[in-house]
Amino acid sequence: MSQRLSAPARREQILDVALDVFANAGFHGASMNDIAEAAGVTKPVLYQHFDSKRHLYQALIEEVGNRLRTNIDKATAEATDGKSQTELGFRAYFRWVADDHDGFRLLFGSGSRRDDEFNDAIRKITAESARAVAPLIAVDIDESHRETLAHAIVGLAEGASRRLVGLGQDFDPDAIAAEVSALAWAGLRAVTPR
Amino acid sequence: MSQRLSAPARREQILDVALDVFANAGFHGASMNDIAEAAGVTKPVLYQHFDSKRHLYQALIEEVGNRLRTNIDKATAEATDGKSQTELGFRAYFRWVADDHDGFRLLFGSGSRRDDEFNDAIRKITAESARAVAPLIAVDIDESHRETLAHAIVGLAEGASRRLVGLGQDFDPDAIAAEVSALAWAGLRAVTPR
DNA sequence: ATACTGAGTTACCGAATGGTAACCGGCTCA
DNA sequence: TGAGCCGGTTACCATTCGGTAACTCAGTAT
Secondary structure: OOOOOOHHHHHHHHHHHHHHHHHHHHHHHOOHHHHHHHHOOOHHHHHHHOOOHHHHHHHHHHHHHHHHHHHHHHHHHOOOOHHHHHHHHHHHHHHHHHHOHHHHHHHHOOOOOOOHHHHHHHHHHHHHHHHHHHHHOOOOOOHHHHHHHHHHHHHHHHHHHHHHHHHOOOOOHHHHHHHHHHHHHHHHHOOOOO | OOOOOOHHHHHHHHHHHHHHHHHHHHHHHOOHHHHHHHHOOOHHHHHHHOOOHHHHHHHHHHHHHHHHHHHHHHHHHOOOOHHHHHHHHHHHHHHHHHHOHHHHHHHHOOOOOOOHHHHHHHHHHHHHHHHHHHHHOOOOOOHHHHHHHHHHHHHHHHHHHHHHHHHOOOOOHHHHHHHHHHHHHHHHHOOOOO
């Protein structure tokens, strides 16, 4: 049945397959047997590459998080002003969502947030996005409120994406990004000092 | 140890205690024994009031969802124009979050989204919020995009709340609501027909 | 030929957990 | 006073699932 693969190749394949399985069934809903079967091997093989189910899951969160981070960083690096930074950031975000539905569901789908260890990893990811957003609020405002608003903006993208992914259909990320970023930018400009 | 309660009283107490336990440990992380112990009874008592663990959880989602819905509906009923509708809606939302941390975490914390059945229940709740938001986008725009933007706005509140609840401290819901609703309203006004 | 390497399998264990059958004991009312 | 209602308990079962020890077997280098 199963092709014999080199260790690194098998590891990659397992990560690939596990993302699919976890995204669809969740951490608790997916058993190691399920993943092994989907990968065309047996359980002990998984344990040759990952110490535990948790480690496998954590590795996935890490990897998917990196993909997201990298995409956004690359996209916004070119921007000079806040407005285009906003536009490019959202575009990168929605493009990522559009072609990594499984990744989105793994991180934000969720069920990952239930576990303290996983939740921390995911919070780190959203916190990074928020840190990129915070400076776009130009007005003088309480630091803690600025952080909260930044997280709200991140939630904006998440809320839209959850629906889009939930619909199951493909969507045009650039079109969505244009509208959402327009909303976000206008909103950010409207924040006033108290 | 355990006080002898009437059936309806016990049922209420179980719901109360279960919300606490589930909110903190998640659906899978909390065992029926945990809940029974927290309620000061034994497992079979739970099964006298709820058919299964899932039914108990579902009942909680339903109840918490109703509280949220009711609060928002009551608050926005008095509003005449879109702007104050937005303000009052967000204020009701954040007030609910502020005094029902456990409820918020149960619905959006989450882990509830992992299960199809639970996810549907929660989607229904956010979809209702979105339906209230959608008419605030006055411009002529594709219906599906309008829906997506409405969900984005709901995500706005969720994103802010998740951070606030995550910090573990109490917060002033009205202050947050003022800022977030200002952001949302300005953002909604900025959506342009394509 | 032989011995080694390393990917993969079979078969199993132990713990946790959802759920249930059978029983208990105090209160109330005829 | 005794029957029965009802809230509650003890003790148990069945199953799932993470994790592991021991083994197989093909290729390869000597």
